[in-house]
Amino acid sequence: MILAxxxxxxxxxxxxxxxxxxxxxxxxxVMNEELTVLMEEHSSFQKTETANLDExxxxxxxxxxxxxxxxxxxxxxxxxxxx
Numbered sequence: 001m002i003l004a005x006x007x008x009x010x011x012x013x014x015x016x017x018x019x020x021x022x023x024x025x026x027x028x029x030v031m032n033e034e035l036t037v038l039m040e041e042h043s044s045f046q047k048t049e050t051a052n053l054d055e056x057x058x059x060x061x062x063x064x065x066x067x068x069x070x071x072x073x074x075x076x077x078x079x080x081x082x083x
Contacts, residue, residue, distance in 0.1 A: 059065075
């Protein structure tokens with residue numbers, strides 16, 4: 001009787017621990033896959049951002065635009081600025 005009860009408890013413990021480990025491993029695999037996808041997206045966004053900055057710089061140069069430095073605003077309520 002005691003042997004059967006001990007066996008049942010040990011088997012139940014084994015099943016519970018095995019299930020917990022399997023669940024955690026599955027969650028880790030899913031999170032690693034999500035991380036990989038996010039890192040790829042981040043990399044592609046960085047490439048796009050760099051390309052956009054290059055295009056903006058080329059546009060500004062071809063349209064004789066200059067960088068706004070030391071701009072003083074005429075008032076703080078609107079976007080009018082003077083040089």
